Amino acid sequence: MRRVAPWIIVFAAVAGSAAGLVHLAEAGKGGKAKVKAATKTGAIAGTVTFDGKPPKPAKLDITDPVCARAGIADETVVVDARGGVKDAFVSLSGKGLASKPPSEPVVIDQRGCMYRPRVTGVVRGQSVQIENADSTLHNIHAYVGGATEFNLAQPKGAKPIEKTIEEGNVLELKCDVHPWMRAYAVHVDNAHFAVTADSGSFEITGVPAGTYTLTAWHPVLGETTAQVKVLKGKTTKVAATLTK
Numbered sequence: 001m002r003r004v005a006p007w008i009i010v011f012a013a014v015a016g017s018a019a020g021l022v023h024l025a026e027a028g029k030g031g032k033a034k035v036k037a038a039t040k041t042g043a044i045a046g047t048v049t050f051d052g053k054p055p056k057p058a059k060l061d062i063t064d065p066v067c068a069r070a071g072i073a074d075e076t077v078v079v080d081a082r083g084g085v086k087d088a089f090v091s092l093s094g095k096g097l098a099s100k101p102p103s104e105p106v107v108i109d110q111r112g113c114m115y116r117p118r119v120t121g122v123v124r125g126q127s128v129q130i131e132n133a134d135s136t137l138h139n140i141h142a143y144v145g146g147a148t149e150f151n152l153a154q155p156k157g158a159k160p161i162e163k164t165i166e167e168g169n170v171l172e173l174k175c176d177v178h179p180w181m182r183a184y185a186v187h188v189d190n191a192h193f194a195v196t197a198d199s200g201s202f203e204i205t206g207v208p209a210g211t212y213t214l215t216a217w218h219p220v221l222g223e224t225t226a227q228v229k230v231l232k233g234k235t236t237k238v239a240a241t242l243t244k
């Protein structure tokens with residue numbers, strides 16, 4: 001179910017990016033079409049916040065000594081004092097954005113008994129490469145819509161596992177050895193996406209001018225969408241609120 005929550009959207013010229021665009025335009029004084037296209041882009045920047053009382057972090061039951069040394073905490077829902085949501089996935093959809101899947105895989109590492117990054121985007125058709133930097137065994141149990149896609153052990157020092165999963169909206173990774181380990185690879189049709197930082201902030205640059213649907217999604221806190229206009233040489237500021 002999609003919820004439409006309040007969004008605040010404003011347009012602002014950002015000196016930094018405007019200067020960058022002038023530079024690009026000057027470099028292109030020869031009339032190259034490619035450079036001309038680059039000057040017709042703008043950016044979207046803003047924050048994702050949660051309006052509500054976030055669940056308290058769980059106490060992790062860590063028995064593996066390798067993980068115990070990593071100093072990790074529950075990251076299921078990370079919301080700061082101002083409501084900023086960490087690890088929300090912000091994506092754009094609309095005409096003219098779709099792109100071919102990159103030939104390079106999206107890399108998800110297991111480091112300190114956490115998947116890093118926890119949330120990322122995968123252009124449909126692009127492969128995901130899962131690595132293990134830890135001196136312990138992890139087991140990657142991958143799900144789409146609750147059904148197992150693959151379930152593979154990856155001992156210390158094992159080679160990366162590379163898979164291309166095209167179905168479903170989100171590829172969810174769980175570790176059967178360390179039950180707090182979760183990763184979410186969100187399927188998208190273009191590379192114009194971002195994952196929010198600790199404060200809930202994000203920025204998507206190099207977006208062709210146009211009107212798009214912006215979606216902010218969090219695995220636990222839900223989703224909200226809004227129409228967003230991107231103007232060339234400007235940064236559209238957005239504030240998205242999750243209300244689940």
Ligand SMILES: [Cu+2]
Nearest residue numbers: 138175177178
């Ligand atoms: Cu593990």
